[in-house]
Amino acid sequence: MTEAPRKILVTAALPYANGHIHIGHMVEHVQTDIWVRFQKLRGHQCVFVWADDTHGSAIMKSARKAGISEETFIQGMSDAHEKDFAGFGIEYDHYSSTHSETNRQLSTEIWSAFQEKDLVAVRKVAELFDADTGESLPDRFVKGRCPKCDAADQYGDNCDKCGATYSATDLVDPISTISEKPPVSGETDHYFLQIEQLHDFLEEWTQSGQHLQDEVANYLKGHFLGEPLRDWDVSRPKPYFGFEIPGTAGEHFWYVWFDAPIGYIASTKEWCEKNGEDFDSWWRSEETEIHHFLGKDIQYFHCLFWPAMLKTAGFNLPTRVHIHGFLTVGGEKMSKTKGTFIKASTYLNHLQPEYLRYYYAAKLGPKLDDLDLNLEDFVTKVNAELVGKVVNLASRSAKFVQQTGLSASYPDDDGLFAQGAEQGDKIAAAYENCDYARAIRLILELADRANPFVENAAPWNLRKDESKAQELQDVCTIAMNLFRQIVIYLTPVLPTLTEQVAELMNDPILHWDQSKTPLTGTPINKFKHLAKRIDEKDVTKMIEESKTEAAEEAATEGPLVGHEYGDSEQPMLDKPLTEECTIEDFVKVDLRIARVVAAEHVPEARKLLKLTLSLGGEHRRQVFAGIKAAYEPESLVGRKVVMVANLKPRKMKFGLSEGMVCAAGAGGEEIFLLSPDDGALPGQRVT
RNA sequence: GGGCCGGUAGCUCAGUUGGUUAGAGCAGGGGACUCAUAAUCCCUUUGUCGCGGGUUCGAGUCCUGCCCGGCCUACCA
Numbered sequence: 001m002t003e004a005p006r007k008i009l010v011t012a013a014l015p016y017a018n019g020h021i022h023i024g025h026m027v028e029h030v031q032t033d034i035w036v037r038f039q040k041l042r043g044h045q046c047v048f049v050w051a052d053d054t055h056g057s058a059i060m061k062s063a064r065k066a067g068i069s070e071e072t073f074i075q076g077m078s079d080a081h082e083k084d085f086a087g088f089g090i091e092y093d094h095y096s097s098t099h100s101e102t103n104r105q106l107s108t109e110i111w112s113a114f115q116e117k118d119l120v121a122v123r124k125v126a127e128l129f130d131a132d133t134g135e136s137l138p139d140r141f142v143k144g145r146c147p148k149c150d151a152a153d154q155y156g157d158n159c160d161k162c163g164a165t166y167s168a169t170d171l172v173d174p175i176s177t178i179s180e181k182p183p184v185s186g187e188t189d190h191y192f193l194q195i196e197q198l199h200d201f202l203e204e205w206t207q208s209g210q211h212l213q214d215e216v217a218n219y220l221k222g223h224f225l226g227e228p229l230r231d232w233d234v235s236r237p238k239p240y241f242g243f244e245i246p247g248t249a250g251e252h253f254w255y256v257w258f259d260a261p262i263g264y265i266a267s268t269k270e271w272c273e274k275n276g277e278d279f280d281s282w283w284r285s286e287e288t289e290i291h292h293f294l295g296k297d298i299q300y301f302h303c304l305f306w307p308a309m310l311k312t313a314g315f316n317l318p319t320r321v322h323i324h325g326f327l328t329v330g331g332e333k334m335s336k337t338k339g340t341f342i343k344a345s346t347y348l349n350h351l352q353p354e355y356l357r358y359y360y361a362a363k364l365g366p367k368l369d370d371l372d373l374n375l376e377d378f379v380t381k382v383n384a385e386l387v388g389k390v391v392n393l394a395s396r397s398a399k400f401v402q403q404t405g406l407s408a409s410y411p412d413d414d415g416l417f418a419q420g421a422e423q424g425d426k427i428a429a430a431y432e433n434c435d436y437a438r439a440i441r442l443i444l445e446l447a448d449r450a451n452p453f454v455e456n457a458a459p460w461n462l463r464k465d466e467s468k469a470q471e472l473q474d475v476c477t478i479a480m481n482l483f484r485q486i487v488i489y490l491t492p493v494l495p496t497l498t499e500q501v502a503e504l505m506n507d508p509i510l511h512w513d514q515s516k517t518p519l520t521g522t523p524i525n526k527f528k529h530l531a532k533r534i535d536e537k538d539v540t541k542m543i544e545e546s547k548t549e550a551a552e553e554a555a556t557e558g559p560l561v562g563h564e565y566g567d568s569e570q571p572m573l574d575k576p577l578t579e580e581c582t583i584e585d586f587v588k589v590d591l592r593i594a595r596v597v598a599a600e601h602v603p604e605a606r607k608l609l610k611l612t613l614s615l616g617g618e619h620r621r622q623v624f625a626g627i628k629a630a631y632e633p634e635s636l637v638g639r640k641v642v643m644v645a646n647l648k649p650r651k652m653k654f655g656l657s658e659g660m661v662c663a664a665g666a667g668g669e670e671i672f673l674l675s676p677d678d679g680a681l682p683g684q685r686v687t
Numbered sequence: 688g689g690g691c692c693g694g695u696a697g698c699u700c701a702g703u704u705g706g707u708u709a710g711a712g713c714a715g716g717g718g719a720c721u722c723a724u725a726a727u728c729c730c731u732u733u734g735u736c737g738c739g740g741g742u743u744c745g746a747g748u749c750c751u752g753c754c755c756g757g758c759c760u761a762c763c764a
Contacts, residue, residue, distance in 0.1 A: 223760070
């Protein structure tokens with residue numbers, strides 16, 4: 001029952017470039033990947049595009065904290081994201097960034113459409129700015145005492161302690177979390193999209209029952225569509241990391257949520273250009289289905305603003321928006337202190353990606369319910385179902401046919417294989433509806449039928465009687481085919497297992513319909529373990545590592561540690577960190593304690609002093625140092641400094657310089673030599 | 688306070704348009720097998736289907752009130 005090939009475009013929510021991927025994100029990524037792999041396996045043209053979401057205040061802040069440019073920051077994060085996805089077998093067709101030229105162009109195009117339809121309004125908005133950087137401060141970037149209960153250290157939107165909500169301008173003794181100084185209030189122009197003009201369209205689109213889950217449609221109706229839609233503020237004043245709004249002379253930028261979803265289109269466009277595809281056939285064609293996967297936290301963006309944008313600019317509307325719930329671990333929100341805030345990379349240090357893919361699949365339904373990762377359940381399910389029932393089928397029958405291969409024709413199996421083939425339609429329907437939990441249940445039923453078959457046929461007994469060689473081969477041909485059928489059904493979830501089985505049975509698995517025809521006459525390769533059981537210790541180790549990571553993070557970037565000293569961030573801004581180096585790189589530089597034993601002016605030099613440094617004993621070095629403006633020679637004699645002792649000597653106009661002394665400072669008169677604490681001796685190495 | 692979702696065996700859940708004695712897996716108990724990754728197979732215990740009303744010949748399934756849990760939201764998008 002093969003359908004006509006469909007043309008399907010799929011997206012997952014764009015990961016924000018402000019942090020690493022964790023196992024909560026993976027729920028969505030696995031959900032999406034399974035759906036995409038399923039569609040491809042069914043023979044449809046299915047393309048999965050996505051990108052990093054890279055703009056906004058949070059990115060600026062993080063980049064600054066890291067002492068690097070935003071561009072460098074988002075590139076590094078994007079690389080890390082892609083690595084995590086690869087580790088989990090997420091097979092997208094194109095990964096882009098919202099900070100791309102294509103996205104800028106498309107954002108401009110959509111913006112123009114709003115302008116042409118006269119749907120953009122400009123109004124003054126009161127807001128707070130950082131005193132140093134002049135940045136507009138989102139509520140979460142302002143802290144102060146709650147105006148209601150006086151609790152300290154509260155964000156500008158609501159109070160953790162008493163639950164009061166207010167605006168950032170109401171905070172008592174507010175400070176900017178950027179400069180730690182009181183913010184400055186002011187007023188700037190903001191650009192708004194008047195989406196109320198599209199109210200009727202949105203009402204119809206969201207309530208049609210075609211595109212959204214019922215809960216979502218109800219939510220939108222109850223919260224937004226029951227009254228006039230407020231104008232949507234899509235601009236932020238400079239400085240802002242994002243795209244400048246055309247015609248605003250660099251004063252205004254699009255709010256990150258304006259250009260983020262446009263990244264779906266931009267990524268598609270890039271993919272089209274790379275693959276010689278016609279862009280309009282994907283985003284301006286009735287033939288194409290568009291499916292978005294995302295979490296319930298961002299549903300209103302995707303179900304109100306986004307359709308409004310697409311409608312206005314004349315793009316395809318989403319065929320279906322698939323919204324999922326959040327991940328809990330052990331019934332609770334992920335917690336850093338409990339070690340359940342597990343990064344994707346941390347998981348991969350300890351466990352196989354397919355285990356989590358399987359577990360998520362076994363628990364994912366089409367609703368918005370939260371998914372709970374119960375670690376005991378996780379171990380049990382994977383070991384009992386995946387390894388004990390499914391994989392065990394192969395490991396108990398493959399080796400009996402290793403010599404002979406599969407029978408030339410498929411033997412009578414009392415309709416077992418045919419039943420499995422029939423079940424395939426139900427399984428496919430479950431996948432199609434994102435009811436993976438149901439799909440897995442249906443698949444396990446097949447395994448629960450196959451194991452008793454092997455039990456009753458008892459190939460281990462047939463083996464003992466040479467006259468039953470044919471029967472033995474037949475029994476194993478059946479067992480291996482039942483196994484393979486199950487594996488085909490699990491392919492969207494467990495792509496690696498499928499590859500292993502294809503190799504074992506010498507027949508590639510490329511299409512769902514291969515589950516309808518038994519494989520015969522092929523050789524069977526030597527059996528190798530297809531999946532290890534989970535060792536609970538690995539789970540424990542993973543939790544421990546997560547705890548350690550969280551503790552380290554808290555130590556290095558504790559919220560306001562050190563802020564009482566009032567150290568400015570300027571030096572880091574002036575000279576961002578250079579690229580990371582290894583300890584091997586570092587030890588190449590031999591830093592030593594040295595004592596200044598002589599110092600004199602170099603008459604012809606504008607900046608240099610000539611120093612004679614002692615490394616103890618008879619070890620002397622002559623060094624020309626550019627510190628003339630800051631130090632008198634006589635004040636230096638006798639003091640200890642830090643020098644680069646293995647620097648290649650350099651011939652200068654005034655003589656040979658045999659090293660460098662270490663100093664910091666802005667330059668000119670502001671140069672400060674490093675000195676060791678008392679006790680460090682000349683000649684000792686700095687490590 | 689409002690909205691949504693859920694409350695079925697110790698645990699995780701399934702129960703399709705209301706229809707006979709309410710099911711599965713795991714865990715527990717007993718047995719078998721020994722090919723397999725202490726896997727597998729057979730047998731087996733356990734339920735006031737959250738509580739109270741109502742509709743119906745008949746309700747886990749529909750209506751209603753309440754209790755409990757989760758998520759969202761509280762004039763913010």
